[in-house]
Amino acid sequence: MQKKSLFSKMMATYTLIIIISFVIVAAVLSFWFQGYNFRQRETQLSSVSNIVANGAVQYFHGDLSVGNISKILEHVSEYSSSDILLFDNYGYVCAVSKKEHKDFIGYQLLTKDLENLRLGNSIEKKEFQEKIFDIPVYSYIVPIFNRGMFQGAILFNTAMYEIKEPLKEVYQIIWISAVLAMVLSSIVIYYFSQKIIVRPLSKINNVSDKIAKGDVGKRVDINSNDEIGELAKAFNSMADSLEQVENNRRTFISNVSHELRSPITSIKGFIGGIIDGIIPKEKENYYLSIAYEEIQRLTRLINDLLDLSAIEAGKFTLNIQKYDINEIIRLSVIKFETKIKSKKLNVNVWLDDKSVYVLVDRDKIIQVITNLIDNAVKYVEFGGNIEIRTKVRGQKVFVSIYNDGQCIPEEDAKYLWERFYKSDKSRTSKVSTGLGLAIVRSIIVQHGEEIWFKNKQSKGVEFIFTLKRNIK
Template identity: 30%
Template sequence: MMKSIYGKLICGFLITIVFSFSVAGYVALRSNYDQIADMAQNELSATSEYVVGILNSLEDTNINDIMDQYAISSEINITLYSPNYGYYTYGGNKYAPSKEMMKRYYYDDSKNGCYAEQKSIQSYGSKTNIRDMDVYVYVQKDTSYEKSIFANSAVLILGCVFLSGNLVFIAIADIIVKPITRLTNATKELSKGNYSVRVNYVGDDEISRLNQGFNQMAQQLAKQEETRQKFISDISHEFQTPLTAIQGFANILKEEDLPKEQRQKYADIILFHSKRLSTLSKNMLQLTLLEREEVELEFTTFSIVEQLLRVISTQENQAILKDIEIEFERPRKDAMVYGDEQRLEQVWINIISNAIKYTDKGGLITIRVKKTSREVEVSIEDTGHGMSKEVISHIFERFYREDKARSVEGNGLGLSIVKSIIDLHHGNIDVISQVDVGSTFIIKLPSERKSFDLKEKLSLNRKD
């Protein structure tokens, strides 16, 4: 039981209650006993004076009977001694001092007007004058009964509080432990691969926030599992298509009587698909490294205008083949950016080549560069097929390709790589598109004024 949180709560409560009740009971008993002792002393002092008054006023014929009845009724033991008066005790002699003891008290001046306590017996002795004789009056009272009444009441009260407190705490502990138990069971289900499991708990406390965190985690894992399954399906499809083509045409090439022209044609097809597989593998590896941020970027400050001119020159041949014009609107002043020049060049190549792929003959691609005090904005606009809002929400996902775009060469990894590179540069990429009108990609990157990246900032903060 101690291994569970329920058992720990109960044991902790019991230990706390026992310890706190022990301290409270001890303090209460000591305080009550002191009050009983004070009351007994006041009563004994008043009784001593009352006894002296009775003895001075009563006749000798019935004085002993009256004193004995008074002592018994008041539950006080009375003892008198004087060399001339003699030794008398009333109320029973169970606790009464002996004659020799009273004699010592009589002649000991330190015992005059003295209070004493032995176990539960309170006593008071004083030398006084009774009928012109010095008499030592010694009165005693047993306070054990009063103390036992309070102790029994205290035990009864503490017992009731202890029992009721346990019942209430068990109910509260059950309320606390049940949601945790449900969460534990849900965690076990999640570990088995059941990502649809959820924990329902209404409230605004720590347990509710813990359950909400669990539900969010389960939802995220379910989404990741769905993405993983889709990734496996997509990558299987992407690999299967070129592999099937390679195998098919390789079998055809085995035929000895195949004409040279057809043999060359089929060899070129095999070469094309093998290059496609190689590119796909490289892109997958690159995307994996980028998403894990395992790529070391070489940050430098360079001219984005010169880089775009260089990329445009490499893509012009493809554009000319489709009679597509690439128009570059250069800024008045050169625009400098701070980033990895090689990685950013790949961004422009991927976006511009996509624009050429999805733009019909006679189309236009416009590239603009704007510079602000903190960033450089590059927009690449085409007059191509355009995209719907649904497509735009998925274009940066791995292997995503719109159905009508599957006839165009590609593997659906280019824009995912673009997004990862832009994120590593702490930049931003937006897409504005309209079906059958065209698309515009807007990329914002840090300018030359940002001289270090986020990781460098973090390292500097640690040094501070």
């Protein structure tokens, strides 16, 4: 289908509006003008009729010959550009202004109107087709009185086109100005629609095409203070988030492939070495166990990724129930016993009450606490302290996990919660993937709660999150 441009649509609308308004103006003007024209003619004829009436009275009295009265009629007819017929008091034609009408003399052509004329009324007939004229005429009949006696009548017939001629000019003027207005307004509309709408829209169109083709860095440069400007702003902010998403997707994919490749490469190396016989028989078991560990890491990584994407896609429905958070913390700490002992850590657990009931998905909150304790144990110095607390504050329970050690640099704070983010790459072991905190945050957010961290002056990091307390 051919594209209908905005300009042509606007043009069509404006043309229609202009045509309608001009038709209305033309109709009103011509109606008014026509009325005005008839009135003009009527005043003209009634003043002229006095001259004829004077002559006619003299003629009826025998003071004026037929030839003379006919001359008068001829002159007046020329002057008023109408044909004149003179009638006596019975409606018989007695004189005419035009030689061709001489045959009518002696015929009674006025009958119906005589009554009215006798009463002294003039008669006006528009578009009146007299038997004698073969074109539409405007007839004006004036009675003649002398000393109160009805003497006869004068009939003026003016061809309709004579009256309507000036109207044609008015129509012409109206139509010419309509066409002019149309041409002018189309130029103005064209200019403004191009400047205000069409060009900015095609700019946005072009940029969106480029973005669709992968050039996500492109932006629209429109600063107008109107709806188009707002559209451009909205478009740009949409492009911003699109770029962000695209960048996240790229780093995510490169991170995932990197994280998957390294264990697979080492597993491939070990197994290849065993098959090729490069690894001595007695060491096979040792390398196989390393390969096994790598496979476990891979499994954990894949599980973490699946968890994370499931949580983020909202596929998990939380199984929220009432649980004792202190109990959950105690159970989670026990799992780290061997690690705590081997690092000679000092772990203090400060629990608010004996049991603090919260509304949570148990498995998910265990995952949160386990991840946070895992980090604390991983990043605390050898022989350092770990403190775990619960505090009840109104409707909320605050859970905090603190460990001695290096603070998290300010510039890392923003990215800490992102997938695969590891703040100090040299310090993090091979076992790290950088998914822990991303999972933690997703779970807390899904619970409708908050999580944040604080760097402690006394060197150390504290992670705090809130939970909904179960009162009753």
